[in-house]
Amino acid sequence: MALRSLRFRLVDSPDSYGGRRRAARAVWLSQTFPDLADMRVLDLGGRVESWATVPVRPAHVHLVNLEPVPTDLPEWAEADHADACDLPASIRSRRYDLVFSNSVLEHVGGHEQRRRMAEAVREMAPRYWIQTPYRYFPIEPHWVAPGMQFLPVAARVAVARKWPLAYTPGKSWERAMRQVLTTELVGRAEMRYLFPDATIRAERLLGMTKSLIAVRTADGDASS
Template sequence: MPLTRTLARRLVNYQDSRCLGARLRRARLEPLLGMIQRLSAKGEPVRLLDIGGTEQYWRIVPESFLSEHRVEITIANPAPHKRDTGRGHFRQLKADGCNLSLCDDHSFHLVHSNSVIEHVGDWQRMRRFAAEIARVGQGYFVQTPHYWFPIEPHCMTPCFHWLPRPWQLALVQRFALGNWKQATNLDAAIATVDSARLLNTPMMAALFPDGELHYERIAGWPKSILALRQPPLS
C-alpha cells in the first residue's frame, strides 16, 4: 500500500531529524540522559551497553554531551552494522542480546535497548533478553512499541497487529506495508509477521519486575512502554 510506505518514510525516517519519529525519540531519551548526568557526577566514565543499536542512532545525542559526561558506548549485535566504526565513543561487541556471557554481572552502569525486545523471538527468548539486561546492567532503559497503540509501527498499518493471523499473512503477501516488503510466498509472510511481537503492560511488568514502567503517548494513546531501573550512585 503506497500510503503505508509514505507514512513510514515521513514518520519513522530517523535519518531525518525533522520527522515525527526522530523528535519523539529525542524526547524519549530524556530520562536516560538524566541517568547519565547523575552517574557522571561521580567523576568516572559512564559505561553504557546498547543492545541491538547503531552508531547512527546516537547522533540524536549531541557529541558534546557524550564528551562532557565521558560516555563509553558498547554496541552489541550478532554482526556489526556496516556503517559502525567502533571509534570515538563507541566499541563493538559481537553478541546475541539473549546471551551476554562475555559480560560480567553489573559490568555496565546502564543498559539501553530501543525497539529490540519485540524482535528477539518467542516469550522464552524475551525472558532471556530481559534477564541478561538486568544482570549486566546496574541500571537500564528499555523501550518497546505498545501493543495497544492502533498503528503497527513496523508496517504502519492501522490495527494490523489486532487482526486474525490468516488476515495478516494474506495482507503481507498482497502488499508492501510500511517498512515491510511484499512477501513472495507463505513462508516469507510468516517470517515477516513473526519478526515483530508487540508487548503490553503486563508482559513488560513480568519481564522487568524491578523496573518502573513509563509511557510515551500520542493524543493520549500509549505509543510505547519504557522500563527504567535507576543505577545506584554509591
C-alpha cells in the same frame, strides 16, 4: 510511491514524527540519568548511528546485535555480533553502568526469549532503560497498519506483503512470515513481570500509550 514517501515523512526521516519522538526520548534518557556522559553503556540491538547525534553521549557504548560488526567505529564505541538473549561469557563477565535497548524486546522470539533478555539486562548493570512499542496502541508501528497486531498470522503476513506503508511491500511470503513471527508486541503486564524492579513509563500520543519503557535507576524502587 506516494505512500512510501508518506511513510518516510511520518516515521523514518529525522524530521518526521518518529524522528522527533526518538530525539525527545534521547533527551528523556539524559534527564533520567544525569551522569550519562560518564557511563559505560551496553546497548542491546542498537547501532552506532543512533548515538552519534544524541544531546548527551555516554563515555563508552558497547553495541551488541545480530548484524555484521561495523568496521569503522568511533573511539567511544565497540561492537560485537551476539544474541541479546544468550550473551557470550566474554560479555557476561563485564559490568556496565547502564543497559539500553530501543525497540528490540518485541523482536527476540517469544516470551521465553524476552524473559532471557530481561534476565541479562538485570544482570549486566544496576541501571537500565528498555523501550518497546505498546501492544494495545491502535497502530502497529513496524508496518504502520491499524490493528495489524491483533490479526491471525496469515492475515498479518498478507498485510506485511501488500500494505503500502510497510518498509518493503511486495516481499516474498517466506520473508514476510519470518518478520511477522519475530514481531510480537508487549503489554504492560508482561513488562511488569519481566522487569519487576523497574518503573514502567509510558510514551503517549494523543493521550494513548504508544510505547513502554522499563526504567531502573540505581536507587529507584519498582513502581508504575
